[in-house]
Amino acid sequence: MTPLFVTDAPVNALKAALPAHIEVRGVSKMFRVPGGEVVALKDINLSVGAGEFVCLLGPSGCGKSTLLNAIAGFAPPTAGTITVDGRAVKGPGPDRGMVFQEYALFPWMTVAQNIAFGLEIKGQGRAQINQRVAELLETLKLTDFRDRFPKDLSGGMRQRVAIARVLALDPPVLLMDEPFGALDSLTRRSLQDELLRIWAALGKTIIFVTHSIEESIYLADRIVVMTYRPGTIKADIQVSMAHPRDGAAPEFNALKKQLSGLVMEEQSRHEQAELKALTTD
Protein backbone atom coordinates (compact mmCIF):
# COMPACT_ATOMS: atom_id res chain seq x y z
CA MET A 1 0.00 0.00 0.00
CA THR A 2 1.32 3.44 -0.83
CA PRO A 3 1.55 6.13 1.81
CA LEU A 4 -1.11 8.67 1.07
CA PHE A 5 0.44 11.99 1.77
CA VAL A 6 3.96 11.85 0.48
CA THR A 7 4.00 14.61 -2.08
CA ASP A 8 3.97 12.46 -5.21
CA ALA A 9 1.51 9.83 -3.97
CA PRO A 10 -2.11 9.94 -5.09
CA VAL A 11 -4.17 11.62 -2.42
CA ASN A 12 -7.63 10.72 -3.58
CA ALA A 13 -7.49 7.34 -1.86
CA LEU A 14 -8.84 8.88 1.37
CA LYS A 15 -12.16 10.40 0.44
CA ALA A 16 -12.09 13.82 2.04
CA ALA A 17 -15.09 15.82 3.21
CA LEU A 18 -15.29 19.37 1.95
CA PRO A 19 -13.83 21.84 4.46
CA ALA A 20 -16.29 23.94 6.40
CA HIS A 21 -16.68 27.63 6.94
CA ILE A 22 -16.78 28.89 10.54
CA GLU A 23 -18.53 32.04 11.73
CA VAL A 24 -17.97 33.41 15.22
CA ARG A 25 -20.37 36.28 15.89
CA GLY A 26 -20.27 38.54 18.96
CA VAL A 27 -18.92 35.81 21.20
CA SER A 28 -18.21 36.69 24.83
CA LYS A 29 -17.36 34.38 27.68
CA MET A 30 -17.42 35.21 31.36
CA PHE A 31 -16.12 32.98 34.12
CA ARG A 32 -17.33 33.38 37.67
CA VAL A 33 -14.44 33.38 40.07
CA PRO A 34 -14.39 33.99 43.83
CA GLY A 35 -14.94 37.72 44.26
CA GLY A 36 -15.92 38.63 40.71
CA GLU A 37 -15.85 37.69 37.07
CA VAL A 38 -13.17 37.09 34.48
CA VAL A 39 -14.02 38.27 31.00
CA ALA A 40 -12.13 35.66 29.00
CA LEU A 41 -13.60 36.67 25.62
CA LYS A 42 -15.27 39.93 24.69
CA ASP A 43 -17.28 40.40 21.52
CA ILE A 44 -15.18 38.21 19.26
CA ASN A 45 -16.04 38.31 15.56
CA LEU A 46 -14.11 35.91 13.40
CA SER A 47 -14.88 34.37 10.10
CA VAL A 48 -12.75 31.45 8.95
CA GLY A 49 -13.12 30.46 5.32
CA ALA A 50 -13.45 26.87 4.15
CA GLY A 51 -10.02 25.29 3.87
CA GLU A 52 -8.26 28.12 5.67
CA PHE A 53 -5.43 27.46 8.13
CA VAL A 54 -5.73 30.02 10.96
CA CYS A 55 -3.40 30.35 13.94
CA LEU A 56 -4.63 31.93 17.17
CA LEU A 57 -1.66 33.64 18.78
CA GLY A 58 -1.34 35.37 22.12
CA PRO A 59 0.18 35.21 25.58
CA SER A 60 -1.01 32.81 28.22
CA GLY A 61 -4.46 33.60 29.56
CA CYS A 62 -5.73 35.62 26.62
CA GLY A 63 -8.57 33.20 25.91
CA LYS A 64 -7.25 31.09 23.03
CA SER A 65 -8.39 27.82 24.58
CA THR A 66 -11.68 29.35 25.65
CA LEU A 67 -12.43 30.34 22.07
CA LEU A 68 -11.38 26.96 20.71
CA ASN A 69 -13.46 25.13 23.32
CA ALA A 70 -16.46 27.23 22.40
CA ILE A 71 -16.06 26.31 18.73
CA ALA A 72 -15.56 22.66 19.70
CA GLY A 73 -18.80 22.85 21.70
CA PHE A 74 -17.32 21.91 25.07
CA ALA A 75 -18.17 25.18 26.79
CA PRO A 76 -20.88 27.37 25.25
CA PRO A 77 -20.18 31.12 25.12
CA THR A 78 -22.00 33.48 27.49
CA ALA A 79 -23.13 35.55 24.51
CA GLY A 80 -22.93 35.34 20.73
CA THR A 81 -23.24 32.55 18.21
CA ILE A 82 -20.93 30.14 16.45
CA THR A 83 -21.89 28.42 13.24
CA VAL A 84 -20.12 25.80 11.15
CA ASP A 85 -21.32 25.79 7.55
CA GLY A 86 -24.37 27.72 8.74
CA ARG A 87 -25.33 25.24 11.47
CA ALA A 88 -25.17 26.53 15.04
CA VAL A 89 -22.74 24.72 17.33
CA LYS A 90 -24.74 23.05 20.11
CA GLY A 91 -22.20 20.65 21.56
CA PRO A 92 -19.11 18.65 20.70
CA GLY A 93 -19.26 16.55 17.57
CA PRO A 94 -17.09 14.55 15.22
CA ASP A 95 -17.39 17.21 12.50
CA ARG A 96 -14.90 19.28 14.52
CA GLY A 97 -11.97 17.04 15.38
CA MET A 98 -10.10 18.25 18.43
CA VAL A 99 -6.40 17.62 19.06
CA PHE A 100 -5.25 18.39 22.60
CA GLN A 101 -1.82 19.38 23.85
CA GLU A 102 -2.05 16.49 26.37
CA TYR A 103 -2.80 14.05 23.50
CA ALA A 104 -5.80 12.64 25.45
CA LEU A 105 -5.27 9.18 24.01
CA PHE A 106 -7.13 6.43 25.84
CA PRO A 107 -4.27 4.67 27.65
CA TRP A 108 -6.15 1.35 27.87
CA MET A 109 -6.47 1.13 24.09
CA THR A 110 -3.70 0.29 21.66
CA VAL A 111 -2.77 2.68 18.88
CA ALA A 112 -5.06 0.90 16.43
CA GLN A 113 -7.92 0.75 18.95
CA ASN A 114 -7.61 4.48 19.66
CA ILE A 115 -7.85 5.25 15.96
CA ALA A 116 -10.78 2.87 15.52
CA PHE A 117 -12.77 4.28 18.45
CA GLY A 118 -14.58 7.03 16.56
CA LEU A 119 -15.40 4.69 13.68
CA GLU A 120 -16.87 2.12 16.07
CA ILE A 121 -19.06 4.81 17.61
CA LYS A 122 -20.22 5.67 14.13
CA GLY A 123 -21.21 2.02 13.77
CA GLN A 124 -19.05 1.08 10.82
CA GLY A 125 -18.37 -2.56 9.97
CA ARG A 126 -15.22 -4.34 11.11
CA ALA A 127 -13.70 -4.73 7.66
CA GLN A 128 -14.28 -1.10 6.80
CA ILE A 129 -12.83 0.05 10.12
CA ASN A 130 -9.74 -2.14 9.72
CA GLN A 131 -9.08 -0.79 6.28
CA ARG A 132 -9.49 2.82 7.35
CA VAL A 133 -7.25 2.28 10.39
CA ALA A 134 -4.58 0.67 8.21
CA GLU A 135 -4.66 3.67 5.86
CA LEU A 136 -4.29 6.13 8.71
CA LEU A 137 -1.49 4.12 10.33
CA GLU A 138 0.33 4.25 7.03
CA THR A 139 -0.31 7.94 6.49
CA LEU A 140 1.03 8.90 9.90
CA LYS A 141 3.87 6.37 9.80
CA LEU A 142 2.48 4.43 12.72
CA THR A 143 2.10 0.98 11.17
CA ASP A 144 4.88 -0.54 13.26
CA PHE A 145 3.27 0.79 16.43
CA ARG A 146 -0.27 -0.38 15.83
CA ASP A 147 -0.43 -2.73 18.81
CA ARG A 148 1.50 -0.59 21.27
CA PHE A 149 -0.14 1.13 24.21
CA PRO A 150 0.25 4.93 24.42
CA LYS A 151 2.53 4.66 27.47
CA ASP A 152 5.16 3.03 25.27
CA LEU A 153 5.21 5.86 22.71
CA SER A 154 7.15 9.12 22.58
CA GLY A 155 5.29 12.41 22.70
CA GLY A 156 5.58 12.89 18.95
CA MET A 157 4.20 9.41 18.26
CA ARG A 158 1.32 10.00 20.66
CA GLN A 159 0.37 13.19 18.90
CA ARG A 160 0.46 11.36 15.55
CA VAL A 161 -2.00 8.85 16.99
CA ALA A 162 -4.21 11.65 18.27
CA ILE A 163 -4.21 13.24 14.81
CA ALA A 164 -4.99 9.91 13.16
CA ARG A 165 -7.82 9.37 15.64
CA VAL A 166 -9.61 12.57 14.64
CA LEU A 167 -8.79 12.18 10.93
CA ALA A 168 -10.46 8.75 11.02
CA LEU A 169 -13.83 10.48 11.04
CA ASP A 170 -12.78 12.81 8.23
CA PRO A 171 -13.91 16.00 9.97
CA PRO A 172 -14.27 19.14 7.83
CA VAL A 173 -12.70 21.12 10.69
CA LEU A 174 -9.62 20.45 12.81
CA LEU A 175 -9.26 22.30 16.11
CA MET A 176 -5.81 22.08 17.64
CA ASP A 177 -4.91 23.50 21.04
CA GLU A 178 -1.12 23.86 21.26
CA PRO A 179 -0.80 20.35 19.85
CA PHE A 180 2.97 20.49 19.53
CA GLY A 181 3.63 22.60 22.61
CA ALA A 182 5.13 19.76 24.61
CA LEU A 183 7.40 18.39 21.88
CA ASP A 184 11.10 18.95 21.29
CA SER A 185 11.93 21.22 18.36
CA LEU A 186 12.91 18.50 15.87
CA THR A 187 9.82 16.38 16.52
CA ARG A 188 7.80 19.54 16.41
CA ARG A 189 9.12 20.47 12.99
CA SER A 190 8.43 17.04 11.57
CA LEU A 191 4.87 17.09 12.86
CA GLN A 192 4.35 20.58 11.50
CA ASP A 193 5.41 19.33 8.06
CA GLU A 194 3.16 16.34 8.44
CA LEU A 195 0.22 18.56 9.28
CA LEU A 196 0.88 20.85 6.31
CA ARG A 197 0.97 17.82 4.04
CA ILE A 198 -2.30 16.51 5.41
CA TRP A 199 -3.85 19.93 5.08
CA ALA A 200 -2.67 20.29 1.48
CA ALA A 201 -3.93 16.82 0.61
CA LEU A 202 -7.25 16.80 2.43
CA GLY A 203 -8.15 20.48 2.54
CA LYS A 204 -9.37 20.82 6.12
CA THR A 205 -10.29 24.06 7.81
CA ILE A 206 -7.80 24.31 10.66
CA ILE A 207 -7.79 26.52 13.75
CA PHE A 208 -4.50 26.07 15.50
CA VAL A 209 -3.69 27.64 18.88
CA THR A 210 -0.09 28.42 19.68
CA HIS A 211 2.21 30.55 21.82
CA SER A 212 4.96 30.32 19.27
CA ILE A 213 5.28 33.16 16.78
CA GLU A 214 7.56 31.11 14.52
CA GLU A 215 5.18 28.18 14.51
CA SER A 216 2.31 30.42 13.51
CA ILE A 217 4.29 31.95 10.63
CA TYR A 218 5.54 28.55 9.49
CA LEU A 219 2.05 27.09 9.33
CA ALA A 220 -0.76 29.57 8.86
CA ASP A 221 -2.54 31.34 6.01
CA ARG A 222 -3.68 33.82 8.55
CA ILE A 223 -2.60 34.76 12.06
CA VAL A 224 -5.09 36.13 14.56
CA VAL A 225 -3.43 37.87 17.52
CA MET A 226 -5.50 38.15 20.70
CA THR A 227 -5.42 40.68 23.53
CA TYR A 228 -5.09 39.78 27.18
CA ARG A 229 -8.19 40.24 29.39
CA PRO A 230 -10.56 40.85 28.00
CA GLY A 231 -9.76 38.54 25.09
CA THR A 232 -10.42 40.41 21.86
CA ILE A 233 -8.88 40.32 18.42
CA LYS A 234 -5.89 42.64 18.27
CA ALA A 235 -4.67 41.93 14.77
CA ASP A 236 -5.59 39.71 11.85
CA ILE A 237 -2.69 39.16 9.47
CA GLN A 238 -2.62 37.32 6.14
CA VAL A 239 0.48 35.26 5.38
CA SER A 240 1.00 34.67 1.70
CA MET A 241 4.44 33.03 1.55
CA ALA A 242 4.59 29.72 -0.29
CA HIS A 243 5.21 26.47 1.59
CA PRO A 244 7.66 25.23 2.74
CA ARG A 245 8.51 28.49 4.43
CA ASP A 246 12.07 29.45 5.15
CA GLY A 247 12.67 30.77 8.66
CA ALA A 248 15.68 32.74 7.39
CA ALA A 249 13.82 34.60 4.64
CA PRO A 250 13.54 38.39 5.08
CA GLU A 251 9.77 38.26 4.69
CA PHE A 252 9.57 35.65 7.47
CA ASN A 253 11.70 37.80 9.77
CA ALA A 254 9.80 40.99 9.07
CA LEU A 255 6.57 39.26 9.99
CA LYS A 256 8.19 37.79 13.07
CA LYS A 257 9.25 41.23 14.21
CA GLN A 258 5.79 42.66 13.66
CA LEU A 259 4.11 39.80 15.55
CA SER A 260 6.65 39.95 18.40
CA GLY A 261 5.77 43.59 18.93
CA LEU A 262 2.04 42.80 19.06
CA VAL A 263 2.40 39.80 21.34
CA MET A 264 4.86 41.52 23.69
CA GLU A 265 2.42 44.38 24.27
CA GLU A 266 -0.14 41.86 25.49
CA GLN A 267 2.44 39.91 27.43
CA SER A 268 3.39 43.02 29.42
CA ARG A 269 -0.29 43.77 30.09
CA HIS A 270 -0.52 40.23 31.40
CA GLU A 271 2.47 40.76 33.69
CA GLN A 272 1.20 44.11 34.96
CA ALA A 273 -2.19 42.59 35.68
CA GLU A 274 -0.54 39.85 37.71
CA LEU A 275 1.57 42.35 39.62
CA LYS A 276 -1.53 44.41 40.38
CA ALA A 277 -3.37 41.33 41.59
CA LEU A 278 -0.45 40.63 43.93
CA THR A 279 -0.33 44.12 45.41
CA THR A 280 -4.10 44.44 45.94
CA ASP A 281 -4.28 41.13 47.79
Next chain:
Amino acid sequence: MKRNWVRAIEGLIVPIALLLFWQAVCSLGFVDPRKLPSPIAVGLRWAAYIAPEAPFDAAKDFAPTWIFSGEFFRDAMGSLWRVIAGFVVGAGLALPFGLAMGASDTMYRYLNPLLQVLRPIPPIAYIPLSILWFGLGNPPAIFLIALGAFFPVLINTIAGVRAVDSIYLRAARNLGASQMTIFRRVILPAATPYILSGVRIGIGTAFIVVIVAEMIAVNNGLGFRILEAREYFWSDKIIAGMFSIGFIGLAIDTLVNRLNAHLLRWHRGLDS
Protein backbone atom coordinates in the same frame (compact mmCIF):
# COMPACT_ATOMS: atom_id res chain seq x y z
CA MET B 1 20.00 -6.87 38.45
CA LYS B 2 20.69 -9.90 40.58
CA ARG B 3 19.75 -13.33 39.45
CA ASN B 4 16.56 -14.78 40.79
CA TRP B 5 18.13 -17.61 42.77
CA VAL B 6 20.52 -15.21 44.50
CA ARG B 7 17.55 -13.11 45.58
CA ALA B 8 15.66 -16.19 46.73
CA ILE B 9 18.58 -17.25 48.90
CA GLU B 10 18.89 -13.75 50.33
CA GLY B 11 15.25 -13.85 51.29
CA LEU B 12 15.69 -17.18 53.08
CA ILE B 13 18.60 -16.17 55.34
CA VAL B 14 16.61 -14.43 58.06
CA PRO B 15 13.80 -17.02 58.27
CA ILE B 16 16.33 -19.87 58.49
CA ALA B 17 18.33 -18.06 61.15
CA LEU B 18 15.16 -17.52 63.18
CA LEU B 19 14.16 -21.17 62.79
CA LEU B 20 17.58 -22.28 64.03
CA PHE B 21 17.37 -19.90 66.98
CA TRP B 22 13.86 -21.13 67.78
CA GLN B 23 14.99 -24.78 67.53
CA ALA B 24 17.99 -24.04 69.81
CA VAL B 25 15.78 -22.38 72.43
CA CYS B 26 13.50 -25.43 72.41
CA SER B 27 16.26 -28.08 72.33
CA LEU B 28 18.04 -26.44 75.26
CA GLY B 29 14.82 -26.66 77.28
CA PHE B 30 14.36 -22.90 77.87
CA VAL B 31 10.63 -23.01 77.12
CA ASP B 32 7.67 -25.20 77.96
CA PRO B 33 7.05 -27.27 74.76
CA ARG B 34 3.29 -27.07 75.37
CA LYS B 35 3.53 -23.31 74.97
CA LEU B 36 6.18 -23.15 72.27
CA PRO B 37 6.80 -26.41 70.43
CA SER B 38 10.02 -26.76 68.45
CA PRO B 39 10.05 -26.09 64.70
CA ILE B 40 10.70 -29.77 64.12
CA ALA B 41 7.59 -30.73 66.09
CA VAL B 42 5.58 -28.11 64.15
CA GLY B 43 6.97 -29.42 60.85
CA LEU B 44 6.05 -33.01 61.67
CA ARG B 45 2.58 -31.99 62.76
CA TRP B 46 2.19 -29.90 59.62
CA ALA B 47 3.20 -32.85 57.43
CA ALA B 48 0.63 -35.02 59.20
CA TYR B 49 -2.00 -32.30 58.71
CA ILE B 50 -1.29 -32.17 54.97
CA ALA B 51 -0.84 -35.91 54.38
CA PRO B 52 -3.76 -38.17 53.40
CA GLU B 53 -5.41 -39.71 56.44
CA ALA B 54 -5.87 -43.25 55.11
CA PRO B 55 -3.07 -45.25 53.45
CA PHE B 56 -3.28 -45.58 49.68
CA ASP B 57 -5.58 -48.42 48.63
CA ALA B 58 -4.98 -49.25 44.96
CA ALA B 59 -8.33 -51.01 44.75
CA LYS B 60 -10.52 -48.02 45.55
CA ASP B 61 -8.33 -44.86 45.55
CA PHE B 62 -7.49 -42.69 42.59
CA ALA B 63 -3.92 -41.42 43.12
CA PRO B 64 -4.39 -37.65 42.34
CA THR B 65 -7.45 -37.33 44.57
CA TRP B 66 -5.86 -39.45 47.30
CA ILE B 67 -2.89 -37.04 47.51
CA PHE B 68 -5.26 -34.18 48.25
CA SER B 69 -7.48 -36.07 50.66
CA GLY B 70 -5.77 -34.82 53.86
CA GLU B 71 -7.40 -32.67 56.50
CA PHE B 72 -5.44 -29.60 55.41
CA PHE B 73 -6.88 -29.69 51.90
CA ARG B 74 -10.40 -30.09 53.16
CA ASP B 75 -9.91 -27.12 55.47
CA ALA B 76 -8.26 -25.02 52.78
CA MET B 77 -11.03 -25.77 50.29
CA GLY B 78 -13.65 -24.95 52.89
CA SER B 79 -12.05 -21.59 53.69
CA LEU B 80 -11.41 -20.74 50.05
CA TRP B 81 -14.95 -21.57 49.08
CA ARG B 82 -16.26 -19.19 51.74
CA VAL B 83 -13.86 -16.44 50.70
CA ILE B 84 -14.94 -16.75 47.08
CA ALA B 85 -18.65 -16.91 47.84
CA GLY B 86 -18.47 -13.98 50.25
CA PHE B 87 -16.29 -11.95 47.94
CA VAL B 88 -18.54 -12.50 44.95
CA VAL B 89 -21.56 -11.35 46.96
CA GLY B 90 -19.78 -8.35 48.52
CA ALA B 91 -17.92 -7.14 45.45
CA GLY B 92 -20.89 -7.94 43.22
CA LEU B 93 -23.02 -5.51 45.26
CA ALA B 94 -20.24 -2.95 45.71
CA LEU B 95 -19.41 -2.58 42.03
CA PRO B 96 -22.78 -1.30 40.75
CA PHE B 97 -23.25 0.91 43.81
CA GLY B 98 -19.73 2.29 43.44
CA LEU B 99 -20.18 3.01 39.73
CA ALA B 100 -23.51 4.73 40.37
CA MET B 101 -22.18 6.77 43.29
CA GLY B 102 -19.08 7.72 41.36
CA ALA B 103 -20.96 8.74 38.23
CA SER B 104 -23.97 10.48 39.79
CA ASP B 105 -23.59 13.43 42.13
CA THR B 106 -27.14 12.94 43.38
CA MET B 107 -26.46 9.33 44.38
CA TYR B 108 -23.25 10.44 46.01
CA ARG B 109 -24.92 13.16 48.05
CA TYR B 110 -27.65 10.81 49.26
CA LEU B 111 -25.49 7.80 50.06
CA ASN B 112 -22.06 9.07 51.02
CA PRO B 113 -22.88 10.26 54.57
CA LEU B 114 -24.35 6.83 55.37
CA LEU B 115 -21.32 5.16 53.85
CA GLN B 116 -18.96 7.25 55.95
CA VAL B 117 -20.70 6.08 59.14
CA LEU B 118 -20.89 2.40 58.18
CA ARG B 119 -17.42 2.12 56.77
CA PRO B 120 -15.42 2.35 60.02
CA ILE B 121 -17.43 -0.47 61.64
CA PRO B 122 -15.17 -3.53 61.34
CA PRO B 123 -16.90 -6.66 59.99
CA ILE B 124 -16.01 -8.38 63.25
CA ALA B 125 -18.42 -6.04 65.04
CA TYR B 126 -21.26 -7.59 63.03
CA ILE B 127 -20.64 -11.05 64.50
CA PRO B 128 -23.37 -10.91 67.17
CA LEU B 129 -25.93 -9.57 64.69
CA SER B 130 -24.91 -12.06 62.03
CA ILE B 131 -25.51 -14.99 64.41
CA LEU B 132 -28.80 -13.47 65.48
CA TRP B 133 -29.91 -13.08 61.86
CA PHE B 134 -28.40 -16.14 60.22
CA GLY B 135 -27.76 -18.62 63.04
CA LEU B 136 -24.68 -20.80 62.78
CA GLY B 137 -22.95 -22.37 59.77
CA ASN B 138 -22.04 -20.86 56.43
CA PRO B 139 -24.66 -18.09 56.08
CA PRO B 140 -23.30 -15.82 58.86
CA ALA B 141 -19.72 -16.52 57.71
CA ILE B 142 -20.50 -15.54 54.13
CA PHE B 143 -22.41 -12.49 55.33
CA LEU B 144 -19.36 -11.31 57.31
CA ILE B 145 -16.94 -11.99 54.46
CA ALA B 146 -19.19 -10.16 52.01
CA LEU B 147 -19.23 -7.17 54.37
CA GLY B 148 -15.46 -7.27 54.59
CA ALA B 149 -15.11 -7.25 50.79
CA PHE B 150 -17.94 -4.77 50.17
CA PHE B 151 -16.46 -1.56 51.57
CA PRO B 152 -12.98 -1.60 50.02
CA VAL B 153 -14.41 -2.39 46.58
CA LEU B 154 -17.13 0.25 46.99
CA ILE B 155 -14.81 3.02 48.19
CA ASN B 156 -12.24 2.37 45.47
CA THR B 157 -14.83 2.15 42.72
CA ILE B 158 -16.30 5.50 43.74
CA ALA B 159 -12.84 7.06 43.91
CA GLY B 160 -11.89 5.53 40.55
CA VAL B 161 -14.92 6.87 38.73
CA ARG B 162 -14.58 10.31 40.29
CA ALA B 163 -10.90 10.47 39.41
CA VAL B 164 -11.38 9.88 35.69
CA ASP B 165 -9.48 12.65 33.94
CA SER B 166 -11.99 14.94 32.24
CA ILE B 167 -9.79 15.16 29.15
CA TYR B 168 -10.77 11.56 28.28
CA LEU B 169 -14.42 12.50 28.55
CA ARG B 170 -13.87 15.51 26.30
CA ALA B 171 -11.97 13.44 23.76
CA ALA B 172 -14.74 10.83 23.72
CA ARG B 173 -17.50 13.43 23.36
CA ASN B 174 -15.55 15.03 20.55
CA LEU B 175 -15.51 11.71 18.72
CA GLY B 176 -19.27 11.50 19.05
CA ALA B 177 -19.60 9.04 21.94
CA SER B 178 -22.96 8.77 23.70
CA GLN B 179 -23.26 8.82 27.51
CA MET B 180 -23.62 5.04 27.52
CA THR B 181 -20.53 4.53 25.35
CA ILE B 182 -18.54 6.94 27.49
CA PHE B 183 -19.54 5.03 30.59
CA ARG B 184 -18.72 1.60 29.18
CA ARG B 185 -15.63 2.36 27.16
CA VAL B 186 -14.06 5.32 28.95
CA ILE B 187 -15.15 5.62 32.58
CA LEU B 188 -15.10 1.90 33.34
CA PRO B 189 -11.62 1.17 31.94
CA ALA B 190 -10.22 4.44 33.30
CA ALA B 191 -11.42 3.41 36.76
CA THR B 192 -10.09 -0.17 36.65
CA PRO B 193 -6.76 0.56 38.36
CA TYR B 194 -8.69 1.85 41.39
CA ILE B 195 -11.30 -0.90 41.21
CA LEU B 196 -8.66 -3.61 41.07
CA SER B 197 -6.79 -2.17 44.01
CA GLY B 198 -10.11 -2.28 45.86
CA VAL B 199 -10.48 -5.91 44.80
CA ARG B 200 -7.07 -6.71 46.19
CA ILE B 201 -7.79 -5.06 49.53
CA GLY B 202 -11.25 -6.66 49.56
CA ILE B 203 -9.86 -10.16 49.08
CA GLY B 204 -7.32 -9.51 51.84
CA THR B 205 -10.08 -8.42 54.17
CA ALA B 206 -12.24 -11.38 53.17
CA PHE B 207 -9.39 -13.71 54.06
CA ILE B 208 -9.00 -12.13 57.50
CA VAL B 209 -12.73 -12.29 58.13
CA VAL B 210 -13.05 -15.93 57.04
CA ILE B 211 -10.61 -17.02 59.76
CA VAL B 212 -12.54 -15.15 62.43
CA ALA B 213 -15.90 -16.31 61.10
CA GLU B 214 -14.77 -19.94 61.17
CA MET B 215 -13.76 -19.56 64.80
CA ILE B 216 -17.31 -18.74 65.80
CA ALA B 217 -19.81 -20.12 63.36
CA VAL B 218 -18.64 -23.23 61.49
CA ASN B 219 -16.81 -26.46 62.17
CA ASN B 220 -14.27 -26.80 59.40
CA GLY B 221 -11.80 -24.53 57.65
CA LEU B 222 -8.43 -23.17 58.66
CA GLY B 223 -9.79 -20.82 61.30
CA PHE B 224 -11.85 -23.54 62.92
CA ARG B 225 -8.85 -25.89 62.93
CA ILE B 226 -6.53 -23.64 64.94
CA LEU B 227 -9.27 -22.94 67.46
CA GLU B 228 -9.94 -26.68 67.74
CA ALA B 229 -6.21 -27.29 68.24
CA ARG B 230 -6.17 -24.83 71.12
CA GLU B 231 -8.93 -26.76 72.86
CA TYR B 232 -6.72 -29.87 72.78
CA PHE B 233 -3.54 -27.91 73.69
CA TRP B 234 -2.00 -28.93 70.35
CA SER B 235 0.23 -25.90 70.13
CA ASP B 236 2.23 -27.47 67.28
CA LYS B 237 -0.94 -27.75 65.23
CA ILE B 238 -1.94 -24.18 66.05
CA ILE B 239 1.33 -22.95 64.61
CA ALA B 240 1.14 -25.30 61.63
CA GLY B 241 -2.35 -23.92 60.94
CA MET B 242 -1.13 -20.35 61.18
CA PHE B 243 1.64 -20.96 58.68
CA SER B 244 -0.89 -22.63 56.39
CA ILE B 245 -2.97 -19.44 56.51
CA GLY B 246 0.13 -17.37 55.74
CA PHE B 247 1.07 -19.40 52.70
CA ILE B 248 -2.44 -19.56 51.31
CA GLY B 249 -2.81 -15.81 51.80
CA LEU B 250 0.43 -15.28 49.92
CA ALA B 251 -0.73 -17.55 47.10
CA ILE B 252 -4.01 -15.66 46.74
CA ASP B 253 -2.29 -12.28 46.74
CA THR B 254 0.22 -13.44 44.12
CA LEU B 255 -2.60 -14.70 41.94
CA VAL B 256 -4.55 -11.45 42.23
CA ASN B 257 -1.39 -9.48 41.47
CA ARG B 258 -0.74 -11.49 38.33
CA LEU B 259 -4.29 -10.89 37.21
CA ASN B 260 -3.97 -7.15 37.89
CA ALA B 261 -0.69 -6.93 36.01
CA HIS B 262 -2.36 -8.56 33.03
CA LEU B 263 -5.48 -6.41 33.11
CA LEU B 264 -3.45 -3.25 33.65
CA ARG B 265 -0.71 -3.92 31.14
CA TRP B 266 -1.58 -0.57 29.54
CA HIS B 267 -1.09 1.27 32.79
CA ARG B 268 2.10 3.10 33.62
CA GLY B 269 3.82 2.85 36.97
CA LEU B 270 2.83 -0.74 37.64
CA ASP B 271 4.46 -1.80 40.89
CA SER B 272 4.84 -5.51 40.24
